[in-house]
Amino acid sequence: xxxxILNLTKKRKAVRVIYVSTYIPQKCGIATFTKDVTTAINMxxxxxxxEIVAIVKEGEENLEFPREVKYKIQRNNLxxxxxxxxxxxxxxxxVVLIEHEFGIFGGNFGAFAVDFAKMIKKPxxxxxxxxxxxxxxxxxxxxxxxxxxxxxxxxxxKDSQKKLIKSYSVDKKKIAxxxxxxxxxxxxxxENYKKQKxxxxxxxxxxxxxxxxxxxxxxxxxxVAKIIKVYPEIMGVIIGQTHPGVIESEGEKYRNFLKxxxxxxxxxxxxxxxxxxxxxxxLILWLKTLDFYVTPYLDPEQSSSGALxxxxxxxxxxxxxxxxxxxxxxxxxxxxxxPFRDSEAIATSVLxxxxxxxxxxxxxxxxxxxxxxxxxxxxxxQHLDMFELMAKKK
Numbered sequence: 001x002x003x004x005i006l007n008l009t010k011k012r013k014a015v016r017v018i019y020v021s022t023y024i025p026q027k028c029g030i031a032t033f034t035k036d037v038t039t040a041i042n043m044x045x046x047x048x049x050x051e052i053v054a055i056v057k058e059g060e061e062n063l064e065f066p067r068e069v070k071y072k073i074q075r076n077n078l079x080x081x082x083x084x085x086x087x088x089x090x091x092x093x094x095v096v097l098i099e100h101e102f103g104i105f106g107g108n109f110g111a112f113a114v115d116f117a118k119m120i121k122k123p124x125x126x127x128x129x130x131x132x133x134x135x136x137x138x139x140x141x142x143x144x145x146x147x148x149x150x151x152x153x154x155x156x157x158k159d160s161q162k163k164l165i166k167s168y169s170v171d172k173k174k175i176a177x178x179x180x181x182x183x184x185x186x187x188x189x190x191e192n193y194k195k196q197k198x199x200x201x202x203x204x205x206x207x208x209x210x211x212x213x214x215x216x217x218x219x220x221x222x223x224v225a226k227i228i229k230v231y232p233e234i235m236g237v238i239i240g241q242t243h244p245g246v247i248e249s250e251g252e253k254y255r256n257f258l259k260x261x262x263x264x265x266x267x268x269x270x271x272x273x274x275x276x277x278x279x280x281x282x283l284i285l286w287l288k289t290l291d292f293y294v295t296p297y298l299d300p301e302q303s304s305s306g307a308l309x310x311x312x313x314x315x316x317x318x319x320x321x322x323x324x325x326x327x328x329x330x331x332x333x334x335x336x337x338x339p340f341r342d343s344e345a346i347a348t349s350v351l352x353x354x355x356x357x358x359x360x361x362x363x364x365x366x367x368x369x370x371x372x373x374x375x376x377x378x379x380x381x382q383h384l385d386m387f388e389l390m391a392k393k394k
Contacts, residue, residue: 014047015387018088020116021099023054023069027244027277029210029306030101030129036280037181038068040376041383051093053084055104076106078115085119094391096122100146101129102139103245109138117149123390125152129304131160135167144168152390154178154383156304157328176386180304180325181379182313185284187368193289199235203227203354205292206237208283209307212246213254216296216321218261222343223294225265227350234350236267239274239286287314292350295320298340302326313375315368317360319349334366 019038022031038050052069061072071087074080088096098113105113117124126147132140147153147170154176155161161177164170194200205224209215217238224236242255255275262271278286287293293311295318302323309329311318318335320326330337336353338345353360372378 012044012384013388014045015095015384015391016048016051016091016093017041017045017095017097017387018051018053018070018091018093018122019097019099020053020073020084021055022104023052023065025063025065026054026056026060027210027241028104030099030104033129033180033306034099036376037379037383040181040380043377044380044384048094051091053088073116074106075104075112078107078112081112081116082119085116089119089121093122095125095387096120097125097127097387098146098150099129100126100143102132102142109142111142114142114145114149117146123152123393124150125154125386125390126150127154128160128164129156131155131163131168131301131303133301140168147174150174151393152176152386154386156180157325159324159328160303176382178379178382178386179374180306180309181376182310182371182374183280183284184372184375184377185287185314187315187364188288190289190291193285196285197289199289202233202235203231203292203350204235204237204290205294205350206239206286206290207294207307208239208278208286208310210243210277211238211240211255212243214298216298216341217258219296219341219343219346220294221258221261221265221267221271223346223350224270225267226343226347228267228270230351231354234270236271237274237286237290238271239276239278241275241277283310284314287311287316290316291354292316293318294346295323295326296338296340296346297321297323297326299323300340309374312367313371315364315371317353317363318367319346329370330367332366333363334370335363 019034021034022028024031024035042049050068053071054065054069055073055075057075071084073084102110134140135144147168153174161175164175165172224234227234242252293316295308300323303325305325318330321340322337336349
């Protein structure tokens with residue numbers, strides 16, 4: 001009798017997806033997220049590579065986008081949305097995914113997104129990066145309208161899932177929880193990376209963000225001023241350019257305020273500003289360098305944070321204010337939650353943990369193990385499962 005040969009030729013069905021989002025080289029958290037998630041999905045869906053419809057604002061029309069950007073929408077031009085919808089409807093795509101964030105779409109409170117969604121004749125999914133507290137006014141009203149139109153919604157916290165059902169009247173069968181993705185970063189000692197950054201012997205605390213006033217970075221600076229009394233070797237690093245939208249409206253007002261605070265506290269040797277939009281490789285190198293990752297954000301309703309997700313995935317000791325995303329993802333000993341606007345609590349947490357190396361290792365281990373479920377490969381698989389389900393509705 002002939003031996004049976006193990007058949008490994010069965011393939012996942014290719015699903016052609018068009019993503020509507022900002023996109024690199026735009027300096028925007030959603031642009032970076034879309035690049036990262038589509039790169040991961042392409043690895044698992046190589047016969048139907050991601051196609052991007054990029055939303056651009058005035059002055060970005062001539063940006064040199066990568067080849068996967070097939071079409072552009074002018075953010076404040078409704079006719080441009082109509083043309084993009086026609087392009088999508090006449091394409092052979094199976095599913096459309098809108099990466100939804102307020103500030104990306106034009107119209108009153110981003111209402112052009114609703115007009116656009118109504119014109120799409122393909123199965124339409126939306127990723128909710130922010131869910132306003134009030135569902136019946138302004139931005140919330142726009143999101144509620146979108147929730148009625150789309151056939152699927154992905155969220156990054158269980159709290160967001162509950163809020164959409166309770167406050168936005170979204171059918172729970174539409175909603176899928178998919179965590180924010182992270183690179184698969186090996187857990188390692190910080191010492192070699194500190195040496196590369198010229199920080200040997202330092203306790204390094206910091207964050208990596210597009211900088212804006214709602215990040216609350218002055219409380220990190222004040223915390224370093226308190227820690228320095230016990231550990232003079234503390235070094236705080238504030239990494240990232242000022243958010244382009246903030247630059248447009250008020251220039252470098254907030255960064256200058258932070259620098260002035262450092263000067264007033266006499267901490268020029270203990271706070272380092274890196275005014276740079278990091279490449280992924282350099283971002284990971286900095287994550288490996290940090291002992292503590294601090295997000296002192298001021299918006300309690302913030303329901304996603306790529307910066308915090310990456311820090312969790314790297315197994316960092318994360319200290320955060322209790323905004324929605326942090327509360328959920330740092331629960332059960334995966335990090336430390338401190339009150340809003342409380343530099344004393346940040347400093348106390350750092351001092352206690354640095355003295356207790358066993359506790360430090362336990363927090364790192366819990367964060368890193370949790371982060372394995374958030375790697376981009378796992379996130380890509382979950383997206384593909386949803387795409388396949390939605391494609392059946394064509």
